[in-house]
Amino acid sequence: MRQLTSLIAISVFSLPLYAATPTETVAAFHEALASGISEQASTLLSPEIKIYESGHVERSRDEYAGHHLPADTAFAKATKSKVLKQNERIDGNLAVVMQETETTGQFQGKNVHLFGTETALLEKQGDQWVIFHLHWSSRKSQ
16 A cells, blocks of 8 residues: 555656646646646746636736635635546647536535536647646536
8 A cells, every 4th residue: 555655646746747748738737726726737837828717817827826726726626527528639839738528516515517618728838738828717507
């Protein structure tokens, strides 16, 4: 059991190293959030990232880390998100990953059931993809 725990920990900490495609990079970002590893999630974001959510804008990785990242990590740890549809388009050193998700669980004592959309724009830097723009939108289930 101890070896399995160590293997899982190594896998989570190594996610960005093995995120070979844009889709894998976005998945690694979300996995880092869900695992509670904010620093790991940050490494997948460009320092100049722009995050659009609910009419608000965060204009850098530092701004996000100091503002919404802790809450996003807590929410991702407490809930379960499932990708319903996803596609990826790559054109040279730029890529877009679009996905539709369903998130369920409990957060801060309240039931959560949301449907979300995400558009992630990525840039290839060396052998890695880095997220330089995220646009999130969600709605409650009906």
